[in-house]
Amino acid sequence: xxHEGNMVIAQGGGPxxxxxxxxxxxxRQAMDYPQVNRVYGAIRGVAGIVNEEFLDLxxxxxxxxxxxxxxxxxxxxSTRDKPDEKYCREIFDVLKxxxxxxxFYIGGNDSSDALHIIKNFALxxxxxxxxxxxxxxxxxxxxxxxxxPGYGSAAKFVAQAFMGANLDNRSLPGVYIxxxxxxxxxxxxxxxxxxxxxxxxxxxxxxxxxxxxDTDSYLEDVKRVYEKFGRCxxxxxxxxQDSAGNPMITQLQDKVxxxxxxxxxxxxxxxxxxxxxxxxxxxxxxxxVRSDTFGYLxxxxxxxxxxxxxxxxxxxGEKAVQFALGNDExxxxxxxxxxxxxxxxxxxxxxxxxxxxxxxxxxxxxxEGNDVTPAFREYVTPLLGSEWLRTHRLKAPHVKK
Amino acid sequence: xxHEGNMVIAQGGGPxxxxxxxxxxxxRQAMDYPQVNRVYGAIRGVAGIVNEEFLDLxxxxxxxxxxxxxxxxxxxxSTRDKPDEKYCREIFDVLKxxxxxxxFYIGGNDSSDALHIIKNFALxxxxxxxxxxxxxxxxxxxxxxxxxPGYGSAAKFVAQAFMGANLDNRSLPGVYIxxxxxxxxxxxxxxxxxxxxxxxxxxxxxxxxxxxxDTDSYLEDVKRVYEKFGRCxxxxxxxxQDSAGNPMITQLQDKVxxxxxxxxxxxxxxxxxxxxxxxxxxxxxxxxVRSDTFGYLxxxxxxxxxxxxxxxxxxxGEKAVQFALGNDExxxxxxxxxxxxxxxxxxxxxxxxxxxxxxxxxxxxxxEGNDVTPAFREYVTPLLGSEWLRTHRLKAPHVKK
Numbered sequence: 001x002x003h004e005g006n007m008v009i010a011q012g013g014g015p016x017x018x019x020x021x022x023x024x025x026x027x028r029q030a031m032d033y034p035q036v037n038r039v040y041g042a043i044r045g046v047a048g049i050v051n052e053e054f055l056d057l058x059x060x061x062x063x064x065x066x067x068x069x070x071x072x073x074x075x076x077x078s079t080r081d082k083p084d085e086k087y088c089r090e091i092f093d094v095l096k097x098x099x100x101x102x103x104f105y106i107g108g109n110d111s112s113d114a115l116h117i118i119k120n121f122a123l124x125x126x127x128x129x130x131x132x133x134x135x136x137x138x139x140x141x142x143x144x145x146x147x148x149p150g151y152g153s154a155a156k157f158v159a160q161a162f163m164g165a166n167l168d169n170r171s172l173p174g175v176y177i178x179x180x181x182x183x184x185x186x187x188x189x190x191x192x193x194x195x196x197x198x199x200x201x202x203x204x205x206x207x208x209x210x211x212x213x214d215t216d217s218y219l220e221d222v223k224r225v226y227e228k229f230g231r232c233x234x235x236x237x238x239x240x241q242d243s244a245g246n247p248m249i250t251q252l253q254d255k256v257x258x259x260x261x262x263x264x265x266x267x268x269x270x271x272x273x274x275x276x277x278x279x280x281x282x283x284x285x286x287x288x289v290r291s292d293t294f295g296y297l298x299x300x301x302x303x304x305x306x307x308x309x310x311x312x313x314x315x316x317g318e319k320a321v322q323f324a325l326g327n328d329e330x331x332x333x334x335x336x337x338x339x340x341x342x343x344x345x346x347x348x349x350x351x352x353x354x355x356x357x358x359x360x361x362x363x364x365x366x367x368e369g370n371d372v373t374p375a376f377r378e379y380v381t382p383l384l385g386s387e388w389l390r391t392h393r394l395k396a397p398h399v400k401k
Numbered sequence: 402x403x404h405e406g407n408m409v410i411a412q413g414g415g416p417x418x419x420x421x422x423x424x425x426x427x428x429r430q431a432m433d434y435p436q437v438n439r440v441y442g443a444i445r446g447v448a449g450i451v452n453e454e455f456l457d458l459x460x461x462x463x464x465x466x467x468x469x470x471x472x473x474x475x476x477x478x479s480t481r482d483k484p485d486e487k488y489c490r491e492i493f494d495v496l497k498x499x500x501x502x503x504x505f506y507i508g509g510n511d512s513s514d515a516l517h518i519i520k521n522f523a524l525x526x527x528x529x530x531x532x533x534x535x536x537x538x539x540x541x542x543x544x545x546x547x548x549x550p551g552y553g554s555a556a557k558f559v560a561q562a563f564m565g566a567n568l569d570n571r572s573l574p575g576v577y578i579x580x581x582x583x584x585x586x587x588x589x590x591x592x593x594x595x596x597x598x599x600x601x602x603x604x605x606x607x608x609x610x611x612x613x614x615d616t617d618s619y620l621e622d623v624k625r626v627y628e629k630f631g632r633c634x635x636x637x638x639x640x641x642q643d644s645a646g647n648p649m650i651t652q653l654q655d656k657v658x659x660x661x662x663x664x665x666x667x668x669x670x671x672x673x674x675x676x677x678x679x680x681x682x683x684x685x686x687x688x689x690v691r692s693d694t695f696g697y698l699x700x701x702x703x704x705x706x707x708x709x710x711x712x713x714x715x716x717x718g719e720k721a722v723q724f725a726l727g728n729d730e731x732x733x734x735x736x737x738x739x740x741x742x743x744x745x746x747x748x749x750x751x752x753x754x755x756x757x758x759x760x761x762x763x764x765x766x767x768x769e770g771n772d773v774t775p776a777f778r779e780y781v782t783p784l785l786g787s788e789w790l791r792t793h794r795l796k797a798p799h800v801k802k
Contacts, residue, residue, distance in 0.1 A: 015572045017565070040800055054800040067793035073568035075795050080573065098800075164418070164701035167474035171416045172481065176697070195703070270671010270694050293671050295693030296577070300565035302596070302790070304704075389703070392468035394476050399441055399455040399499075 003128060003325060004035040005101035009057070010042035010049065011074035012081075012107035016150030017305050018313035019136050022106050023076065024069035025317025026134065027057050033325045040098065045079035045107070046114060050090045054098075069314070072300045082110050088117040095129070102130040102324050106317070108137040112332050113354040119330055130324040133332035133350060134317055138299050140187035143356045144348040146337040147187075149316050152309030152383035154181075154298050155191035158235075159384060161294060163195035163391055166202040166233050173231035174288030175222060175280050178203070179273040181298050183239040186210050186360045187380075188298065190372045192235035194380055195389050202233025209239035210360045211369035213248050218276075219283050221370050226286060238272060238293075249275065306385030312343060319345040341382035404529060404726060405436040406502035410458070411443035411450065412475035412537075413482075413508035417551025418706050419714035420537050423507050424477065425470035426718025427535065428458050434726045441499065446480035446508070447515060451491045455499075470715070473701045483511050489518040496530070503531040503725050507718070509538040513733050514755040520731055531725040534733035534751060535718055539700050541588035544757045545749040547738040548588075550717050553710030553784035555582075555699050556592035559636075560785060562695060564596035564792055567603040567634050574632035575689030576623060576681050579604070580674040582699050584640040587611050587761045588781075589699070591773045593636035595781055596790050603634025610640035611761045612770035614649050619677075620684050622771050627687060639673060639694075649673065653680060707786030713744060720746045742783035 007030055011019055023041075030036045041055040042048035055076070057065075068075045083091060091114070095103055103118065105111045112133040122129035135142050138154035158180055169176045180189040186208030193206060204225040207213055225232040240248045249272045273291030280289045316333050323329045332353045334346040364376035408431055412420055424442075431437045442456040443449035456477070458466075469476045484492060492515070496504060504519065506512045513534040523530035536543050539555035559581055570577045581590040587609030594607060605626040608614055626633040641649045653676040674692030681690045717734045724730045733754045735747040765777035 011572075015569055038800075041795065041797065052800075052802045055795055055797040056800050057795070057797050060795060060797040064793065064796055068795055071568060071793055072565045074572040078572045160703040160705075161698050163703040164473045165697055167472060167703075168416055168697055168701035171412075171475040171479045270675055270692070274671055290697065291671070292696030292698060293694065294698070296566055296569055296691065297562050297693060297695070297698070300569035302561040302564040302568075302792070303788075304561075387704075391703070392465065392472055394442065394456060394458070394461060394469055395465055396442065396456040396458050396461040399439075399453075399457050401453045 002035065002328065003101040003130060004037070005099040006038040006040060007036050007102045007104070008040045008042055008049065008054070008095060008100045009104040010045045010106070011076050011078050012045040012105060012111045013078060014138070014299060015073040015078055016136050016138050016299055017072035017153045017301070018149055018310050019106055020071055020075045021069045021310055021313035022134050022136060022149060022317035024065045025314040026104050026321050027065060028062065029318040029321040030325070033321070035325065040100070041076045044077040045081065046083050046087070046091055047079040047081050049094050050087070052094055072302055083114045083117070085117060088114055089121065092118050092121040096127060101128060102132065104132045104134055104320055104324070106134040106136050109142055109353055109355055109357065112350045116350040116354050119350065130328070131330050131350065132320045132324045133353060134320045135332060135334070136313070138188060139182055139185050141185035141358045142353060143358045144352055145334050146343070147335060147383055149309060149313035150299070151187060152306035152385060153304060154188055155194065155380060156306045156384045157298050157301055157304045158188055158191045158294065159194035159389055160304065162192040162203055162233065162235060163389060165292070166195070167391060169202060169231050169233050174290060175226065175232045175234070175277070175286055177234045177236060177273050177276050177291040179236050179238055179291065179293040181294070182209060182237045184209055184357055184359065186237050189235050189237040190360060190364065190376055191380055193372050193377060194384055195391065197391055198393065200229050203235040204229065204232050205370050206235045206372055207237060207240050207370060208360060208365060209237050209241060210365060212243045213240040215279060219279065222280055223284055226284070236272070236276060248272065306383060307387070308383060308385045315345065323347050403436065403729065404502040404531060405438070406500040407439040407441055408437050408503045408505070409441045409443055409450065409455070409496060409501045410505040411446045411507070412477050412479050413446035413506060413512045414479060415539070415700060416474040416479055417537050417539050417700055418473035418554045418702070419550055419711050420507055421472055421476045422470045422711055422714035423535050423537060423550060423718035425466045426715040427505050427722050428466060429463065430719040430722040431726070434722070436502070436726065441501070442477045445478045446482065447484050447488070447492055448480040448482050450495050451488070453495055473703055484515040486518060489515055490522065493519050493522040497528060502529060503533065505533045505535055505721055505725070507535040507537050510543055510754055510756055510758065513751045517751040517755055520751065531729070532731050532751065533721045533725045534754060535721045536733060536735070537714070539589060540583055540586050542586035542759045543754060544759045545735050545753055547736050547744070548784055549736070550710060550714035551700070552588060553707035553786060554705060555589055556595065556781060557707045557785045558699050558702055558705045559589055559592045559695065560595035560790055561705065563593040563604055563634065563636060564790060566693070567596070568792060570603060570632050570634050575691060576627065576633045576635070576678070576687055578635045578637060578674050578677050578692040580637050580639055580692065580694040582695070583610060583638045585610055585758050585760065587638050590636050590638040591761060591765065591777055592781055594773050594778060595785055596792065598792055599794065601630050604636040605630065605633050606635045606771050607773055608635070608637045608641050608771060609761060609766060610638045610642060611766060613644045614641040616653065616680060620680065623681055624685055627685070637673070637677060650676065653677065707784060708788070709784060709786045716746065724748050
């Protein structure tokens with residue numbers, strides 16, 4: 001039988017809250033294919049392959065698999081390793097030694113690059129082998145995809161965070177800055193807009209890596225909003241850059257009175273938010289200025305899951321196995337939007353996905369570059385799932401003095 | 402009829418995600434008392450009283466009140482004003498002018514102080530008047546209470562954040578530091594422990610303001626955990642202090658190689674987390690060290706609510722009205738734990754509550770001062786509500802190399 005032998009699955013890069021849905025979807029789907037003898041899970045992504053560290057997932061109980069599917073973060077553990085040619089050779093040699101006939105890698109666009117190299121070794125040696133990429137990234141920056149598994153849930157977290165932060169800021173007015181993950185693509189930061197409802201709801205300003213960040217314009221924007229509403233809620237991507245393409249975290253340090261230093265490490269530090277707050281304090285003389293950096297909670301917070309994202313992540317794992325073992329194809333599963341709202345799953349070649357980044361299209365960003373458009377709202381809303389994200393206010397009349 | 406006239410309700414201090422339950426509980430309960438003509442909501446706490454800014458909540462629809470009850474942050478808006486004697490006199494004069502016969506203030510321990518002063522003016526003038534404090538604080542630091550409304554939900558947020566962060570850290574190992582709100586009391590930071598389940602689950606170290614923070618011990622602790630598990634998850638209260646009682650944020654700056662400066666502003670800045678991470682990097686030469694400061698999400702995140710907390714916050718508002726209007730008492734509603742788990746509501750005098758802070762009792766903190774005890778776990782678990790906070794792992798056997 002074609003591809004008769006074992007299968008390996010691994011998880012790479014930054015985890016999401018639904019990455020285990022894809023894992024379990026693929027593992028359980030694989031059980032339906034008689035050519036698969038054993039399903040091995042590599043521990044710590046490709047690093048686990050070269051170190052020959054595998055779990056025999058064929059011996060995992062279905063009910064425990066289902067429980068694990070609902071957990072955030074990579075159940076098999078992940079890695080930041082980006083294999084070069086030599087590393088890929090080592091991977092391939094181990095896979096061959098374990099009679100592995102299909103390899104599924106759940107990851108961002110780096111992982112499809114590695115898969116592509118590994119597949120070429122198989123072709124050169126005429127080794128019967130399928131290499132399949134299963135997409136995931138909260139950044140939503142994979143080409144050939146309407147969106148990626150993991151994004152919807154992270155977007156829901158960001159939307160809920162700003163819904164609460166906006167109400168909190170309305171209770172105790174001031175300037176509030178929330179720093180959101182996203183080094184190159186602004187999709188996650190843009191999701192901060194999803195809970196806006198009333199005309200004065202924040203975030204009032206949204207700054208994305210797709211547009212040049214100019215400190216003077218920022219200060220003018222904040223001043224204008226603050227004068228209008230007596231408060232200002234701001235969503236900022238950690239990846240905002242100046243006109244020369246330098247991260248703002250390095251540029252802002254010259255603009256504030258403190259002499260703080262820091263490495264240009266974007267996540268896992270509150271430095272950018274603190275600097276953006278300090279600029280407002282120093283220049284606009286607004287007293288109550290606060291910043292939060294949402295950090296790892298965006299991709300790992302237990303229990304904040306979009307049901308649409310969860311279901312799609314699951315199906316993407318299942319589809320990957322069907323494409324590879326049922327249709328005998330290599331490649332990367334893609335999500336295509338159809339109707340309002342439904343999706344179809346397709347397949348792209350590994351070359352089409354590898355190493356490329358999708359950015360926010362122009363029609364999602366307003367003219368001034370400080371907010372999103374209604375088109376983005378239409379795009380993101382179904383991805384947040386069926387839970388209706390709404391806020392409510394008192395409507396009672398004022399008492400005459 | 403005694404107390405015939407109007408009623409005022411207001412919200413003060415930092416909001417919570419269930420503070421509007423107390424508001425709505427009190428407002429709807431008040432409708433049952435014929436001596437209450439109008440229920441006024443003061444906008445921005447006591448500031449709204451002196452400025453005569455009231456909403457006529459008698460004209461609010463019950464169904465909208467119920468929707469607002471579920472929203473985070475103060476629906477009436479809040480204030481940081483801490484009224485002195487003169488300010489209290491102004492409040493009292495406005496209340497009298499509006500024929501207000503009962504005043505309910507939802508707030509922390511500062512608010513009961515103001516209520517006490519206002520009540521004394523009423524007594525001096527023989528003005529028929531009830532002053533009632535409705536407790537709320539995510540810090541859980543009110544005396545005479547087993548716990549306070551708002552704490553359970555914030556604790557659930559912190560627990561869920563650390564459950565996810567622990568799994569994320571297990572996926573991509575390193576040192577992770579989560580900075581939690583709590584200037585003087587460590588209850589919220591301690592809640593980081595609530596989701597621990599497996600022997601190697603983090604947070605592995607918990608630092609509270611109730612114990613002196615020593616940088617050398619901290620480094621030894623981190624080194625030991627990191628050597629044991631290859632990773633380390635740490636929960637730190639923003640209020641940790643050195644042996645002289647100085648906030649660590651000022652002390653740590655001398656210990657790190659960067660020359661960062663910052664105001665001693667604990668919330669709304671990532672500085673403490675960044676400094677604690679830098680100390681580890683500099684001294685232990687661990688490469689992957691990340692810090693998150695949970696910030697305002699802890700008290701405002703939309704949708705993360707403990708049902709137990711929600712129900713209690715509601716009842717506390719209802720009880721306040723019953724005590725004041727039914728039983729003709731001033732004071733502060735208290736929550737007393739009975740059984741495993743149930744509560745009774747009691748009543749304390751305003752003097753008993755005002756200006757006092759409850760700290761973590763010694764039996765909740767381990768000998769080394771770097772973790773909580775099982776007694777704390779027993780204390781906190783029912784407050785997190787009926788949603789079972791659990792994580793699951795793969796249990797499949799390793800494949801022989």
